[in-house]
Amino acid sequence: MRYIYFLILCLVPFLDCMAQNQLSVELSPNKFAVGYQYNNFNFPIKPKIKIGVSNQDIDTGFNDIFINASAKMQLRNRKNFGFYSQIHSGIYIANNAQYHQNLIFWGSDFGFNYNITNEHQLFIEIGYQSGKKYYIESYHNQYFTAISIEKLVLSPINLSVGYCINF
Amino acid sequence: MHIKILCFLLSFIGIGACSNPSLSYTNNNLKIEIKTGAHWLHEFPILFGIKKENPPQFAIWLEDTLGNYLSTIYVTSKIANESWLANGDNRRQEALPHWCFQRGVKYTDGLYLPTKENPFTDCITGATPKTNKTIQLDFEKVDEPVVIKAEFNHSTDWNDYFPEKAKKGNANYSGGKGGSGQPAIVYSDTIDYQNSVYQLELIGRSSADGSTGDLYNDFEKLTSAKEIIESIKVEVVE
Numbered sequence: 001m002r003y004i005y006f007l008i009l010c011l012v013p014f015l016d017c018m019a020q021n022q023l024s025v026e027l028s029p030n031k032f033a034v035g036y037q038y039n040n041f042n043f044p045i046k047p048k049i050k051i052g053v054s055n056q057d058i059d060t061g062f063n064d065i066f067i068n069a070s071a072k073m074q075l076r077n078r079k080n081f082g083f084y085s086q087i088h089s090g091i092y093i094a095n096n097a098q099y100h101q102n103l104i105f106w107g108s109d110f111g112f113n114y115n116i117t118n119e120h121q122l123f124i125e126i127g128y129q130s131g132k133k134y135y136i137e138s139y140h141n142q143y144f145t146a147i148s149i150e151k152l153v154l155s156p157i158n159l160s161v162g163y164c165i166n167f
Numbered sequence: 168m169h170i171k172i173l174c175f176l177l178s179f180i181g182i183g184a185c186s187n188p189s190l191s192y193t194n195n196n197l198k199i200e201i202k203t204g205a206h207w208l209h210e211f212p213i214l215f216g217i218k219k220e221n222p223p224q225f226a227i228w229l230e231d232t233l234g235n236y237l238s239t240i241y242v243t244s245k246i247a248n249e250s251w252l253a254n255g256d257n258r259r260q261e262a263l264p265h266w267c268f269q270r271g272v273k274y275t276d277g278l279y280l281p282t283k284e285n286p287f288t289d290c291i292t293g294a295t296p297k298t299n300k301t302i303q304l305d306f307e308k309v310d311e312p313v314v315i316k317a318e319f320n321h322s323t324d325w326n327d328y329f330p331e332k333a334k335k336g337n338a339n340y341s342g343g344k345g346g347s348g349q350p351a352i353v354y355s356d357t358i359d360y361q362n363s364v365y366q367l368e369l370i371g372r373s374s375a376d377g378s379t380g381d382l383y384n385d386f387e388k389l390t391s392a393k394e395i396i397e398s399i400k401v402e403v404v405e
Contacts, residue, residue, distance in 0.1 A: 058244035058247075058248060058250060058292065058293065058294055059244070059248045059250050059283075059286070060248075060250045060252070060283075061283075096248070096286075097248070097286045097288050098244070098247070098248075098286070098288055098292045099292075134187045134188055135188065136188045136190075137291050137292075137293065138291070139240075139289070139290055139291045141238055141289070142307060143229060143237055143238050143306065143307055143313075144229070144238070144240070144304050144305060144306045144307060145304075145305045145307075146240045146241065146290070146291050146302055146303065146304050146305075147190060147291075147302070147303040147304075147305075148190075148241060148291045148293065148300075148301070148302045148303070149187070149188055149189070149190065149301075150291075150293035150294070151293070151294065151296070153294075
C-alpha cells in the first residue's frame with residue numbers, strides 16, 4: 001500500500017503545470033500504475049510516463065516497481081469514444097527475499113477510451129509486452145557454493161483497465 | 168518527424184534484448200544436470216476449462232551418509248515462498264514432504280513448509296524451468312562422501328491409485344482438490360568422488376498427504392509421475 005501512496009505523490013508536482021494533460025490510474029491482474037500524459041502541444045504522438053507496482057517475480061507480493069514511457073497516437077476520436085495505439089518501454093525492478101534484478105521491457109498496445117465527459121474517461125488496453133532477463137544466482141554456505149542461471153520473465157500479455165482525468 | 172520519434176522509441180528493443188550468462192566450471196566442480204521427461208509439463212486447470220502447462224516443484228539437497236540433512240542446493244520458488252496460485256488455504260504440505268521433514272524446520276502453523284512471512288532463502292531459488300536444468304556445485308571440502316537427493320512433484324496429477332476424490336484419512340488421499348494426486352518421487356545417489364559420473368536413482372515415493380517424511384517403494388501405483396524426469400546426472404568436472 002505504501003508503494004501506491006508513493007506513486008500518487010510522484011504525480012502531485014505535475015498538477016500545477018498541467019493544461020489539457022491527463023492523469024490516469026490503471027489496474028491489471030498483475031499491476032497497478034498511475035500515469036501522466038502530456039497533451040499540450042500540437043503533435044499527433046503524445047508522450048506518457050507511468051509508474052507502477054507489480055508482482056511478476058517469484059513471490060506474489062505487489063512489491064516490484066516499474067517505470068514506463070510510452071508514445072501514444074490517437075487513431076480515432078469521436079464525441080463518446082476513441083481508439084489509440086501506443087508503444088512503450090521501461091524498466092522493471094524485481095524485489096523479493098531471494099534476489100533483486102532489473103530488466104528493460106518494451107511492448108505495444110491498442111486501447112479503447114470511453115468519454116464519460118470531456119474531462120473524465122475510462123479506458124481498456126490490450127497488447128504485447130516483451131521482458132526477459134537471464135541472470136546468475138549463487139548461494140554459498142559452509143558446505144558448498146552453488147551457482148545457477150535463472151530467468152526473470154514478464155507476462156507477454158498486457159491487459160488493463162483504467163480511468164483518466166483531463167486537465 | 169513521427170518516424171524519427173518512433174525509431175528512437177523502438178531502439179529500446181535493442182536494449183531489451185538480453186545476453187545469456189553461462190556457467191564456467193573448474194576442477195572438481197560438480198555439474199548437476201536434470202533432463203526433463205515426457206511428463207515434465209503437466210496441465211493445470213485454471214478457469215473455465217482453460218489449462219496451463221506447469222513444470223513440477225522440486226528440491227535438491229545434501230545429506231550425510233547417515234541420512235542427516237545438511238543443506239539445500241536448490242528449491243523451486245512456489246514452495247520456498249508459499250507463492251502458490253489458486254490454492255485457497257491449502258498449504259500444499261503434500262508437495263515435497265520428504266524434503267520438508269528432512270529439513271526438520273517447523274513453522275508457526277506446525278507444518279514443515281516455508282511461509283510467505285518466512286520464506287526459505289538459504290539456497291538458490293527460481294521459477295521452475297520448463298526445460299533441462301543445470302546447477303554448478305563446488306564443495307568446500309571433499310574429504311567425505313555426501314548424498315545428493317532430489318524430490319519432484321506435480322499438483323493435480325491424479326491417477327487410479329491416487330484419485331482426486333480420495334477421502335481424507337485414506338492411504339491414497341493426496342490433498343484433495345488442488346492436491347498432488349500422485350505423490351512426490353525421490354531420487355538419490357552418494358557422491359564419493361570415486362567416479363566421474365553419478366546417476367541419481369529412484370529410491371522411493373513420498374507420503375501421499377504429506378503428513379510424514381517417509382518413503383515408500385510401491386512404484387506400481389505411480390504412472391506419469393515416473394516420467395517427470397528422464398535423468399539426473401552429477402558429473403565431476405576435470
